[in-house]
Amino acid sequence: MALDKSASIGAEVSQPTVSEAKLSDHALIAATRGGDEAAFGEIMTRYRGPITNYLYRFLNDYEEAVDLAQETFVRVYFAIDRYHTQFAFSTYIYRIATNLAISEIRRRKRRRLLSLTGLFQADDDSTVEFQPTDGRALPDAELIDDERSQTIARAIAALPEKYRVPIILRDIEDKTYDEIAEIMELGLGTTKSRISRARGLLKEKLRQYL
Amino acid sequence: MTGDQNLTGLLAALPHVGAPNDFDFRVRARIAAGNPADRPAFRLPTAIRFAVPLAMLVAVGAYFGFTRFYSPGDADVPSVVENQPRIAQPIAPLSENGAVARPDSNTKDERVALPSREVAIPTLRPGNKIKTQANSRVAVDGPDGGSREDTSRIIKPLYPRGLDRDAPVFVRDVLSFIGAEVHISGSSLTVSKVQTNSIAERAGIKAGDVIVAVNDVPVSDKTAFRGGFTGKSLRVRREGKDIQISLKP
Numbered sequence: 001m002a003l004d005k006s007a008s009i010g011a012e013v014s015q016p017t018v019s020e021a022k023l024s025d026h027a028l029i030a031a032t033r034g035g036d037e038a039a040f041g042e043i044m045t046r047y048r049g050p051i052t053n054y055l056y057r058f059l060n061d062y063e064e065a066v067d068l069a070q071e072t073f074v075r076v077y078f079a080i081d082r083y084h085t086q087f088a089f090s091t092y093i094y095r096i097a098t099n100l101a102i103s104e105i106r107r108r109k110r111r112r113l114l115s116l117t118g119l120f121q122a123d124d125d126s127t128v129e130f131q132p133t134d135g136r137a138l139p140d141a142e143l144i145d146d147e148r149s150q151t152i153a154r155a156i157a158a159l160p161e162k163y164r165v166p167i168i169l170r171d172i173e174d175k176t177y178d179e180i181a182e183i184m185e186l187g188l189g190t191t192k193s194r195i196s197r198a199r200g201l202l203k204e205k206l207r208q209y210l
Numbered sequence: 211m212t213g214d215q216n217l218t219g220l221l222a223a224l225p226h227v228g229a230p231n232d233f234d235f236r237v238r239a240r241i242a243a244g245n246p247a248d249r250p251a252f253r254l255p256t257a258i259r260f261a262v263p264l265a266m267l268v269a270v271g272a273y274f275g276f277t278r279f280y281s282p283g284d285a286d287v288p289s290v291v292e293n294q295p296r297i298a299q300p301i302a303p304l305s306e307n308g309a310v311a312r313p314d315s316n317t318k319d320e321r322v323a324l325p326s327r328e329v330a331i332p333t334l335r336p337g338n339k340i341k342t343q344a345n346s347r348v349a350v351d352g353p354d355g356g357s358r359e360d361t362s363r364i365i366k367p368l369y370p371r372g373l374d375r376d377a378p379v380f381v382r383d384v385l386s387f388i389g390a391e392v393h394i395s396g397s398s399l400t401v402s403k404v405q406t407n408s409i410a411e412r413a414g415i416k417a418g419d420v421i422v423a424v425n426d427v428p429v430s431d432k433t434a435f436r437g438g439f440t441g442k443s444l445r446v447r448r449e450g451k452d453i454q455i456s457l458k459p
Contacts, residue, residue, distance in 0.1 A: 021361060041234060044233070044234050044237060045234075046235070048229040049226065049228050049229055049232050051229075052227060052228065052229040052233075053226045053227045053228070056227045057224070057227075060229065065227070066229065066230060066233070069229060070233065070236050070237045071235070072242070073237045074237060074240045077237075077241050078241075078245045144270055149224060149225065152220065152221070152224060153224070156221075167221070171217070171218050171221035171222060172221050172222065172437070173223060174222070199214055199217055199218075199233055202217055202221075203213050203214075206217065206220065209220060210213055210215060210216045
């Protein structure tokens with residue numbers, strides 16, 4: 001089925017039509033289920049930026065963030081028949097991205113645990129993996145040069161997962177508490193508590209900029 | 211609250227990172243490749259991932275354990291026990307166990323103090339215990355080559371592995387040991403040559419003597435001795451007369 005669907009993907013025009021750009025997420029999902037590949041292209045156009053940014057802030061690794069963002073859309077595509085429209089699509093796609101990011105972080109920890117070189121590394125997330133040089137111009141080139149941004153990014157990446165997710169969603173992605181609670185599948189009180197705790201931890205680390 | 215607002219402003223001011231230009235293309239390529247759940251990820255089987263390091267660990271442990279606890283000298287290499295020196299008997303040609311004591315002195319009367327050496331070798335007999343290297347160390351560590359405990363301990367004679375104590379020793383071999391070469395005519399043994407400075411020469415055996423008896427046992431060319439044998443005397447016929455020759459000093 002996937003091959004049947006994908007066979008027509010390349011031939012389709014990836015740019016959505018004007019009418020598709022005005023459709024809601026649920027309508028685009030329904031159109032995608034009906035075989036409208038342009039509708040799925042519109043979904044990607046809407047969410048690729050926020051999802052990539054969210055994953056980048058979560059992992060502090062641009063290449064990995066892009067890779068997981070692409071994987072998020074692939075999973076959305078193949079699970080589109082199981083998606084229930086009573087939930088907000090933005091919540092749904094963020095939950096998938098969050099689960100992928102958490103899995104990636106745990107995989108990194110296992111890899112570091114098993115590797116001999118990892119024995120001599122500090123046990124924090126401040127280590128930056130070696131990335132081969134890429135000819136493409138990174139959109140965050142200016143960010144890399146900004147020392148303050150790097151410090152903030154490292155401080156966020158050093159937070160425990162349960163605090164990192166809500167603080168990014170709230171203060172960077174500008175999600176509401178309800179949306180965050182739904183993405184994390186937590187109660188509203190717990191969500192607020194974690195955000196408050198995350199802010200406290202960040203304030204300690206970023207005291208010099210506050 | 212001001213701190214929270216400042217922090218929120220700080221985080222909100224972070225620049226947003228966008229997706230690369232080929233993002234959609236890559237997603238579509240992945241979709242064309244199939245469902246990620248159906249794509250087999252390359253992973254070594256769990257058994258191999260744990261078995262290989264475990265095998266290496268066992269191998270290293272076995273190597274160090276082997277080199278630490280195994281001593282190749284315990285089982286089949288004879289250990290030499292140095293006992294207290296005792297007076298050698300220069301003219302005693304044959305010992306209790308059939309070994310020939312070889313004096314180092316060229317003079318007849320000189321008695322040389324020689325350290326006796328007993329070769330402790332595990333025997334094939336089930337009754338004999340293997341003399342361990344630990345016992346050898348006790349014996350060697352004594353001030354004069356042996357401890358008091360060693361002197362009071364009865365050391366069982368041990369023989370090289372494969373040595374048959376009951377193997378026959380022919381009389382011509384016994385005579386050869388003491389330096390008398392014989393030729394056989396019929397069933398009689400006639401001394402043809404006596405080695406210089408040999409036990410036979412010191413005992414007074416001469417060429418032409420006919421060996422009649424050893425330890426008063428009549429001998430012929432077929433005579434052989436078994437088990438523990440000590441040469442004490444010879445009876446020879448010289449110029450028609452029987453002469454008793456003592457081999458003791």
